[in-house]
Amino acid sequence: MNPFFFGTKERRLFGAYDPPRGAGRRGAVICYPWAREYLLAHATIRHLSRLLSGTGFHVLRFDYFGTGDSAGDVADGGQDQWLADVQTAVEELKDVGQLAQVGLIGMRYGAALAAWTAGRRRDIDRLVLWDPVFDGRAYLEELAVAPQAAGAGADAKGAVLTDRLRHEMETITLTSFGPGLPRTLILGTAGPPDAYAPLQAQLAGAGVDGALEHLPDVHVWEAEWGGSGQGVGMAVSAVNRIVAWMS
């Protein structure tokens, strides 16, 4: 694994690149979830990255601007900037791996960012939406946002939710997905089997080759909070399924 900073001087992003075992000619950019979900899912995302590289993928996972180890503060960023960051990461991986196309894998909020990016590029060959956020308002409720003083945004379980970011997140709806998406896997590990059926229907209506799979597994982005704040394990089945589907 090669950790490095990339992007522009003004927007340095932290990335972790796993080179392929052997002469791999495929690539995958992984989009983390946001806020505490990022922290809790980190180990599972790393595991996914390693398994993919072991099957011959160039893999890049990275922190959005103002999150993780990347430069900046959330207050300086926002959804529009993070969408630009995903594009920067795609270009970076194509450059590093000398690839014409790459796949995108996104978990939760990262899935929404990945889908938006995939719909606007021609060089994304596959898309995995892992328990995707497709209703921004419902997602904000899940974050249990605690309002702060006027103009100061809100606290969302350890992350700062600016007023601008909240408005941007509220714009995430089913219509944010498709058309123009590549072959897509919707992988649901949380909720009932039909939790993501509306999204599958949306993709089908947009002419996207999309499959929905329900695979109950550990919700790695969730944990008891306020106590240890630790993660709850590794979603081994989900990771294995994604690797198999990507391969």
Next chain:
Amino acid sequence: MDVVSRPVQEKVAVFGEARGLIGVLTLPTGDPGLQAPHVVLLSTGILHRVGTSRLWVSLARALGAAGLACLRFDYSGIGDSERRRDVGSMRESVERDIADALAYLSKTRGAERIVLVGLCSGAYDALLVAQEDRRVVGAVLIDMPGPFLTWRHTVHHLLQRALRPASWKHPLQKFLYHSRMLLPAGPADAPDDGAGYVFGGRSPAARERMHAQLMRLLERQVELYAIFTAGIETNYNHRSQFREVFPAAARHPAFSYDYLPDADHGFSVRSDRAGLIAGIVRWARTVTP
């Protein structure tokens, strides 16, 4: 967090056994001076170097802005770091990881004075490593696990519960539980997870051990800054608790202390993070000659 008041530089740090440990080094843009200590932020449990609520990133940048170079890194097998192959126990692995981090700073930065910062298990790691490493001149111990239970803690705990009607359920069971807490301490009431972390309890042996660890550092003039929240209320819940358990350490001139009753263990609220960071930066300046 908008605590960074001047630019800092950050670069990836790769070091340790087979270059398997990964971190980020935050450097002040100005010359920190040869005597300025380097700060090392230690992992908390299985969380990686970014820290709960991005706390370690914000703290590293605030310390950098104050002129102190700071390394945050992942213990082996956590975050981006590889699992060590040269050790057996978790305790040994953690101590070697920290030793590798200090060696990296000494070799690449000429660091001769180190301040360790740890939250929860990381605080106890700092306390242990500082015992033997003379480069350590200071340590920030945030919500350090330890044998902190006292009768006064139990009284505070019961008073707070009495104000919540939901806690009145199962009165007999709770009476028995709290009666046990008020009984004289026995040797086996301090659970130890095998890695040396003691959570709660009033074991005389555990207290004697931690007292010796604290005093050994303080008498060596290692500056200690202990910070506690009420985030794990069953372990710590009032300002004078540390002084009641470790009075000699609490009154030592090299010892500083803060109690943050409104903060949770993960510092999930922005203002709590800002207050913690401001306090640590202020304290770190006193360690800087």
